[in-house]
Amino acid sequence: MLFVFCFLSTTLLLCNRRKCDSNSESYEDNVNLIKFGGFSKEVKMSKVFKYNEVNSKNEGIRRTRSRKGFVEEGEDDDLKIERTAFKNFEESNDIVNKPRVSKMEMEERIQKLAKSLNGADIDMPEWMFSKMMRSAKIKFSDYCILRVIQVLGKLGNWRRVLQVIEWLEVRERFKSHRLRHIYTTALDVLGKARxxxxxxNLFRSMQQQMASYPDIVAYHSIAVTLGQAGHMTELFDVIDSMRSPPKKKFKTGPLGKWDPRLEPDIVVYNAVLNACARRKQWEGAFWVLQQLKQQHLLPSTTTYGLVMEVMFECGKYNLVHEFFRKMDKSCIPNALTYRVLVNTLWKEDRIDEAVSVVQVMEKRGIVGSAALYYDLARCLCSAGRCQEALMQIEKICKVANKPLVVTYTGLIQACLDSGNIENGAYIFNQMQKYCSPNLVTCNIMLKAYLDHGLFDEAKELFQKMSKDANENSSKCNDLNGVVADSYTFNIMLDACVQRNRWDEFEHVYRRMLRHGFHFNAKRHLRMILDAARAGKGELLETTWEEMDRAERTPPLPLIKERFCMKLEKNDYASAVSCITIHPASELQALSKSVWLNLYKDNASRFQQETIIGLVEAVDMIIGKSESPNPVLDNLLASSKQILRTGLV
Incomplete structure (x- = not known):
């Protein structure tokens, strides 16, 4: 037994020694392999096995392979938990990484979010706005925010752009690396929206932090915006801040010395010229030229064009020609300078010279702008040369961005401004061959017809504009669906009242109500009262019924007129109901003196028997009523006083 025990012990010791030697050899091999960037075959196979085992359990889920993602066998649970705590999101095997979204799909989400924000109520609460932003399933990077702002800018919703900026400022999780670019894009949107x-305000908030401190692009944007608006003082403040160090001290950190100061360039000075043109300050143009000379900057063609525009706005036409000749010697004029020159010749009533200037420009190979040809066409229209003006339409169409209807409308307005209604009507008829007039065009022509006494032509145009849906479906409308608005109805009602055309007035007024436009006391009260006294009492009843359906209290003049109409027909119940259907608190103005004045003003309309019948009817109503009615009491007292004095 002792021998067997000694044999087994010796065998066990030899096995353990061999195991330790093999472990030490594999350890040394692994160390040597790691030094040269490799792994032993056993280690590689074990790691591949573990990786495949994890993927087999979570089939179809995309994972990130990382050297920290593999946990060696034999480690205890506490060590696993400790290592997991130090893993980031990308390296953790416990978090499922969603597949990357393609650029096209991300763009679709951005477009959908921007359209949703554009269509939402601007006064929505902050929590609802945040919910809408989060529900878009967009990772809000600098690019995504820029795209949302750009799309909202194209939609013209500058208010929503500011709301997005405010949302970003309070969002702590959003870490922007291009905050200045986001603010500059928002500046551009606000500039285009005027x-x-x-x-x-946004520009000043950019100056409050280093990450968004304005660069030359931001200075250009705010300068152009202020210049186009004519804000001269604010523009010079921006130029001063451009040349000065930041008022707020920033921690530059590793950047060391940081100097954001810049000198104004030609773009900023052109913005100053824009402001001078709006403010009509021709001295500022010479100041700009002097500054350019001091800084050794050559004026561009655009600069000369803006200087000419300043002189034109200030009425200094001789300086316009002088600067044009000076520019023509040093550089080639552009379409802007020729446009200012054409407008100057138009103001000087030198129409032929304006036409020849454009011809010279075209011979020099300079491409004219739509604004240039548009101004030339209006110049010709004002001179009564409509045929020549219409010839410019083809040139305008080649370079224009605005719809053709806008061009024709401008030509019509130019004819009307010169007092030539015939040429305006001619262009209006011609434009219908190439494009459909819009509501603005039709209203301009309607007012022009009425101002020049062409009531029948105005009536015909109005009938086309105010056709009902069933009429439009049965017959093709020449105006292609143009529907009259409140301005259309009001100018027609005014014209009918001025000419005492009460039949047409009734027709227009009923169409106005049918189109969904309601009675406006400030605008229509006097018209309805005059129409009722002219025999169109049905319109007063129609107005009364419409206000009753809308649960609106009629104005006092309308109540008094309807009272008189019913009393004149001895309809005492209807006359009294004009008062009793409304709360007495809303009719406090109907005092005893008001009723007396009403009787005196309409004495010819009432007989003594009429007043007696009214007194009896009011007495009966007051006797049956449980609560007092001061308005009826005043009516009864004034009626009895009228009977005693015998004024009727």
């Missing part, structure tokens, strides 16, 4: 005050 919102200089909001743009200046």
């Amino acid at each position: 919102r200089p005050v909001e743009a200046l």
Whole structure:
């Protein structure tokens, strides 16, 4: 037994020694392999096995392979938990990484979010706005925010752009690396929307932090916006801040010395010229030229064009020609300078010279702008040369961005401004061959017809504009669906009242109500009262019924007129109901003196028997009523006084 025990012990010791030697050899091999970037075959196979085992359990789920993602066998649970705590999101095997979204799909989500924000109520609460932003399933990077702002800018919703900026400022999880670019994009949106005050406020908030401190692009954007709006003082403040160090001290850190100061360039000075043109300050143009000379900057063609525009706005036409000749010697004029020159010749009533200037420009190979040909066409229309003006339409179409209807409308307005209604009507008829007039065009022509006494032509145009849906479906409308608005109805009602055309007035007024436009006391009260006294009492009844359906209290003049109409017909119940159907608190103005004045003003309309019948009817109503009615009491007292004095 002792021998067997000694044999087994010796065998066990030899096995353990061999195992330790093999472990030490594999350890040394692995160390040597790791030094040269490799792994032993056993280690590689074990790791591949573990990786495949994890993927087999979570089939179809995309995982990130990382050297920290593999946990060696034999480690205890505490060590696993400790290592997991130090893993980031990308390296953790416990978090499922969603597949990357393609650029096209991300763009679709951005477009959908922007359209949703554009269509939502601007006064929505902050929590609802945040919920809408989060529900878009977009990772809000700098690019995504820029795209959302750009799309909202194209939709013209500058208010929503500011709301997005405010949302980003309070969102702590959003870490922007291009915050200045986001603010500059928002500045551009506000500039295109002609919102200089909001743009200046945003620009000042950019100056409050180093990450968004304005660069030359931001200075260009705010300068152009302020210049186009004519804000001269604010523009010079921006130039001063451009040249000065930041008012707020920033921690530059590893950047060391950081100097964001810049000198104004030609773009900023052109913006100053824009402001001078809006403010009509021709001295500022010479100041700009002097500054350019001091800084050794050559004026561009655009600069000369803006200087000419300043002189044109200030009425200094001789300086316009002088600067044009000076520019023509040093550089080639562009379409802007020729446009200012054409407008100057138009103001000087030199129409032929304006035409020849454009011909010279075309011979020099300079491409004219739509604004240039548009101004030339209006110039010709004002001179009564409509045929030549219409010849410019083809040139305008080649370079224009605006719809053709806008061009024709401008030509019509130019004819009307010169007092030539015939040429305006001619262009209006011609435009219908190439494009459909819009509501603005039709309203301009309608008012022009009425102002020049062409009531029948105005009536015909109005009938086309105010056709009902069933009429439009049965017959093709020449105006292609143009529907009259409140302005259309009001100018027609005014014209009918001025000409005492009460039949047409009734027709227009009923169409107005049919189109969904309601009675406006400030606008229509006097018209309805005059129409009722002219024999169109049905319109007063129609108005009364419409206000009753809308649960609106009629104005006092309308109540008094309807009362008189019913009393004149000895309809005492209807006359009294004009008062009793409304709360007495809303008719406190109907005092005893008001009723007396009403009787005196309408004495010819009432007989003594009529007043006696009214007194009896009011006495009966007051006797049956449980609560007092001061308005009826005043009516009864004034009626008895009228009977005693014998005024009727």
